[in-house]
Amino acid sequence: MRQVVCEAIMNSGQVSRNSWHACTGHLAPCAPCHLVVIPKHKRNRPFTSRSQKQAISQSIHNSRTPLVQASKDTVVQEADQQQAELPTRMNDIPHHRDKRRWFYSEVTQAMLAALADGQTRMRIRCTIPELNPEMDVYRIGTLLEMVREMAYALAEDGKLVKVCVQQSMGQGVFQGLPLSLSGVRKIMNMMDWGDIGEFVSFGEVGRDQIDKASYYILVAPQNVVGTTILTNLGDMVDEAESEGKAVILMNPVLKDIPSAAGVMGVRGRAERMAFADSFIQAYHFRHLYLSSQMMYPIMGAMRHSYGSPWEVWKREDIGKKEEKYDLVASFPAEPQGKQLNDAFKNRPTEVDPSKPWWANL
Secondary structure, three states: OOOEOOHHHHHOOOOOOOOOOOOOOOOOEOOOOOOEEOOHHHOOOOOOOHHHHHHHHHHHHHHHOOOOOOOHHHHHHHHHHHOOOOOOOOOOOOOOHHHHHHHHHHHHHHHHHHHHOOOOEEEEEEEOHHHOOOOOOOOHHHHHHHHHHHHHHHHOOOOOEEEEOOOOEOOHHHOEOOHHHOOHHHHHHHOOOHHHHHHEEEEOOOHHHOOOOOEEEEEOOEOEOOEOOHHHHHHHHHHHHHOOOEEEEEOOEOOOOOOOOOOOOOOOHHHHHHHHHOOEEEEEEEEEEOOOOOOOOEEEEEEEEOOOOEEEEEEEEEEOOEEEEEEEEEEOOOOOHHHHHHHHOOOOOOOOOOOOHHHHO
16 A cells, blocks of 8 residues: 655654655655655655754744744845845756745745735745646645745734635536646645644635635636636635735736637726736746746746845856856846846846836837
8 A cells, every 4th residue: 555654744753644745855746746655665764864854843943933023124134144045956856845945935934024014915926847837847735835834924823824725617618627726625635734723724715705814825816718716806805905804826827818708808908907916026936948938948037025126046057967046137126028138148227117118128
């Protein structure tokens, strides 16, 4: 029989049949989910040494404890001090645990900074290879681990958190869920939420989902053919804001998907775009490639954390299997087209803020 191991139990030296929510780095995920099958010849081998376990446990505790009580300035200052360098070799799949935890910490700190500043509508975009549904290495376990870290930070002061996954939408043969969200609700129910289990609940997207929870994390909300999620999402956000609660979108995809039924056509597009833009960007990280159709090689990265400028990083090879990222430019707003080209070519970029972004291309 296959034996599935929970990371928390494995680190304590006990073996169980609970779900394990972090990839070992040397074992392959089972099917399209986050579960990992432990081969017989490796079941008795510890993942890490005792000293490594203690160091990891202490680092996780240190990264969680001060965040909830910190002010916006403190959170941003800590983020700037700790995230001086970007993780390298992100094309190595599966990602190392330390690389994942780096992004978990970044996202959590940026989210808390935005909440401390009074923001109630925010979105987070982090599309490293394991979080990019357009890649065949997309791993839903990594996304849910990140959501769990966010929930930990929000629930540590005793407030309730609700994690929402959109329900099946559409009509007839077009009814269903996007492939990237298929089975996510079941996986969340299987996850070990630790000490915050009593503070976390699960739901869908809609006005009727607003209850006693103070924070609502929506996992990858997106439109489907023939139906838009924006209607339910708009009602939910309006109801939450009327009660002073925050809505956080994790990797949303709110672009229109035109269909033969005329849904998400030209009519109403301006209103839909305005609603999508009403969510402030609490965190943004994505790799830059030669073109939007090619995911290799990685040319650089774009990074933005709430309260900080938009940064453009350039990747350089410095030896065999070694690379580094150099900060080449910073912008007050998200850079586009010509600005990115000029940044990579080390040319000065002049931007007129009074003009729309396409005028600066």
